[in-house]
Amino acid sequence: MSHATHANAALTPRARLRLARLIVGHGWSPARAAERYDVSWRTAKKWAERYAAEGSTGMNDRSSRPHHQPNRTPAPVVRKIVHLRWKQRLGPVDIGDRLDMPSSTVHAVLVRCGINRLTHIDRATGEPIRRYEHEHPGDLIHVDVKKLGRVPDGGGWRYVGRQQGKRNRSATAVRTGGPKNKHHQPLIGTCYLHTVIDDHSRVAYVEAHHDETKETATAVLRNAVAWFAERGVSVQRVLSDNGSCYRSNLWRETCAELGLTPKRTRPYRPQTNGKIERFHRTLAEGWAFKKFYNSESARLAALPAWVHEYNHHRPHSAIGKHSPITRLNNLAGHHS
Structure with missing residues (x-):
């Protein structure tokens, strides 16, 4: 022994x-x-x-970890640290400065979440360098929600400047009757993009909604499963984060009804859902902020064409620079 x-x-x-x-x-x-x-x-x-x-x-030796850690960093703060590290790739000092907390505490959280070294992450894409994929289309789909501020009438500040952007927001808020935030600035709402990615092919399905409720999320799942079925793909599993809509009984019941096995990522580990995180970055750069839109409806009108371009024509570096649609079963000669 x-x-x-x-x-x-x-x-x-x-x-x-x-x-x-x-x-x-x-x-x-x-x-x-x-x-x-x-x-x-x-x-x-x-x-x-x-x-x-x-x-x-x-x-045998036992772990010396205490059973209770009352001074452990609260979960909401951990989420902020992980977000700043993952999205902006900031170091412990910068994150600590933004959140007004010791950099040593930030570093400890990054170590615990496994993202303390940027060498573990592709600096350009934010994805883990080690790639993996399921063997067949439909073996696993990734689902998530991307939140975007709505475009005010007349265009947003990125293209018309800060001052004109504020005026446009105010005018749009007056027209739509939108509320104000705690700083008394007009709010024009959020666009919730419910996205679904097939793990093997990277084929994407996207719907824009006004919320991220469990009812909306399950409706999107039903539509996505039917959309993939029309293209010869039978979905087996679905991977989501730990958002409330994905932890609901309705989500679990819908998955059972559709014959899907629901899976969730480890808390504070965005690497697990890296493919959809990367897709969201491509979505933002290639569609949401690529050009000037004079209204939210104009931007949403351009979404279907961009998703079609992504699926059918855009070469994807992770699958040999082929377009995602070429990896689906029903396209003769394309599935290898």
């Missing part, structure tokens, strides 16, 4: 077992056994009790 022992251990697991057997099996007192092995009687008693309760496996 050979197991690694921590540096300060007085006894190896084998010696602990011998000590415990002297007390439990041969009737030695803890004090006598402790003297034999040059440890305290408390130590001898501890190993004897653990041996009596767990047998020889109880002689």
Whole structure:
């Protein structure tokens, strides 16, 4: 029985077992056994009790991690740290400055989430360098929601400048009756893009909505599964993050009805859903912010054509510079 022992251990697991057997099996007192092995009687008693309760496996080292960590960084703060690291690839000092917290705490969170080294991430794309994919179309689809601020009438600040952008937002908010935020700035709403990506082919399905409720998310899932079925793809599994709409009973029931196995990513690990994160970046650069739109309706009108271009004509570097649609089963001669 050979197991690694921590540096300060007085006894190896084998010696602990011998000590415990002297007390439990041969009737030695803890004090006598402790003297034999040059440890305290408390130590001898501890190993004897653990041996009596767990047998020889109880002689191995246990984690020294405390059962409760009241000072651990709260989950909402962890999400902010991961977001800044993943989206903007900031270091602990910059993240700490933005969130008004020690950089050492930020670093500890990054280590715990496995994103402390940018060498683990492709700096250009934000995806993990190690690529993987399921073998067949439909084996797994990724789902997520991309949030975009709506374009005000007359265009947004990226193209018309800050001052004119504010005037456009105010005018649009007056027309639509939109509310104001805590800084008394007019709000014109958010566009929620529900996106679905096939893991093997990278074929994308996108719907724009006014919310990310469980009802909307499940309706999009039904539509996407039907859309893929029309193209000869039978969906088996669906991977989502831990958003409330994907943790709902309605989502689980809909997956069961469609014959899908629902899976969720590990909390605070955006790498797990890297393909759809990368698609969202392509979506933002290639459609949402690529050109001037004079209204939200004008931008949404351009979405179907961009998705078609992405699926049918845009070469994808991760699949040999072929377009995603060429990897679907129903296209004769394209599936290899």
